[in-house]
Amino acid sequence: MSIKGPGLPVFDLIMSIADLVDLVSPVIENHHKQTAYIAYCIGEELGLPERELFRLYTAGSLHDMGAFSLESKLKVLDFEVLNAHQHAYTGYLLLKDFAPLTDIGRIIRYHHVPWMDGEGREWNGAAVPELSHIVHLADRIAVLIDRDAEVLQQVRGIVARISEKSGSLLMPEAVDAFRKLAEKESFWLDVVSKSLGLVTRRLVKARIYEFEGVSIYGVAEALRRIIDFRSRFTAVHSSGVAAVAGFLASFSFLDMNSINLIKVAGLLHDIGKLIVPSEVLEKTGSLSRADVLLLRKHTYYSF
Ligand SMILES: [Fe+2]
Ligand SMILES: [Fe+2]
Numbered sequence: 001m002s003i004k005g006p007g008l009p010v011f012d013l014i015m016s017i018a019d020l021v022d023l024v025s026p027v028i029e030n031h032h033k034q035t036a037y038i039a040y041c042i043g044e045e046l047g048l049p050e051r052e053l054f055r056l057y058t059a060g061s062l063h064d065m066g067a068f069s070l071e072s073k074l075k076v077l078d079f080e081v082l083n084a085h086q087h088a089y090t091g092y093l094l095l096k097d098f099a100p101l102t103d104i105g106r107i108i109r110y111h112h113v114p115w116m117d118g119e120g121r122e123w124n125g126a127a128v129p130e131l132s133h134i135v136h137l138a139d140r141i142a143v144l145i146d147r148d149a150e151v152l153q154q155v156r157g158i159v160a161r162i163s164e165k166s167g168s169l170l171m172p173e174a175v176d177a178f179r180k181l182a183e184k185e186s187f188w189l190d191v192v193s194k195s196l197g198l199v200t201r202r203l204v205k206a207r208i209y210e211f212e213g214v215s216i217y218g219v220a221e222a223l224r225r226i227i228d229f230r231s232r233f234t235a236v237h238s239s240g241v242a243a244v245a246g247f248l249a250s251f252s253f254l255d256m257n258s259i260n261l262i263k264v265a266g267l268l269h270d271i272g273k274l275i276v277p278s279e280v281l282e283k284t285g286s287l288s289r290a291d292v293l294l295l296r297k298h299t300y301y302s303f
Contacts, residue, residue: 013219015197017226018061020274020301028077031142033196036060038178039138040204041187043131045177052131057204059107059135065226066090066108068278077143084112094229098222111135115171133171137162137178140170142191151192155182217260220267227270231281242266272301 018032039060043053067075067087088111095105110132113123121128144158145151159182166175181187190199224238245266249259273281276298280291287295 014058014061015200017065017223017274019197020272021065023275023301030196031077032061032064033200034142034145034191035063035135035138037191037196037200037203038141039131039135040200041181042134042138042174042177045181046134046173054204055104055107056131056134057200058101059104059111059131060138062095062101062104063088063091063108063111063135063139066092066094068231088112094226095222097225098218100218101222107131107135111139114169115167117167120171130171134174137170137174140165141178145192147192151188152185155188158182217264217267220264223271224267227268227273231278233281238267238270241269269302270298272298272303275301 015033018036022028022031022033036057037060039056040053043056048056064087066089068090088109092105092109095101095108107129110123110128113120113128113132113136115133120133141158141162144154144161146154159179162170162175162178166172190196193199224242228236228238242263243266246259246263249262252259254262273295276294280287280294283291
């Protein structure tokens with residue numbers, strides 16, 4: 001399906017998804033952006049090429065998207081996280097059929113695999129991308145930051161805790177790169193900055209290799225899976241709305257381009273529901289006032 005219009009602002013799109021999935025709770029605010037930024041900086045310190053840096057940034061921005069419930073989102077903030085692979089695998093499933101992000105899905109799938117003195121280069125017989133280990137490290141650094149304390153006073157403690165796990169949990173080359181990075185005060189101040197999005201925009205030279213030749217409909221369809229698969233009650237909701245809206249529009253005076261855009265709007269109309277944890281979406285009994293208010297906000301965030 002071809003749709004005329006401006007090019008895809010992929011960088012904005014990725015950042016918006018990262019923001020939405022972190023809006024579930026103030027405890028995890030900016031977690032995806034922080035992980036993405038840290039992963040990007042470690043990749044730069046390791047001298048990775050620009051294309052790999054963009055992949056690192058994208059994987060970091062989406063790495064926990066498979067954690068649907070608030071409970072699972074909070075669990076992955078523990079430094080020594082148990083049963084971590086389920087949300088990593090779900091994240092992979094959400095992306096694997098969308099060609100431009102299949103590769104990012106593979107990085108996400110293995111982002112909790114321990115290094116185990118190099119044995120973590122493989123997991124269940126499959127090769128683990130090196131970038132997964134970098135995202136893993138970035139994620140662990142992000143969860144160690146105490147949001148209520150001065151970050152510069154935490155640097156020594158965080159470096160010591162990460163260094164302890166070099167070789168066992170974390171890839172040593174990446175840890176060494178992080179130790180160098182940790183000497184820069186500006187790195188830490190960026191990570192906790194309220195303007196991290198702007199900082200990153202300046203840093204990431206968003207060459208959009210992965211999305212070349214992909215239609216906006218393809219992107220909307222991929223996002224639709226992320227929106228709908230979070231609850232069995234909504235599994236085909238957005239595709240149903242898109243189909244009905246397209247069908248109704250076909251009886252109007254609108255041209256084909258406009259009809260196709262209406263279908264895209266149908267696929268994306270509930271994207272703001274990413275701020276609602278699956279516990280609320282899946283509730284079978286009556287909703288509390290807080291749940292209702294949270295659900296009402298989804299239209300604002302969709303916009
Ligand atoms: Fe995770
Ligand atoms: Fe995480």
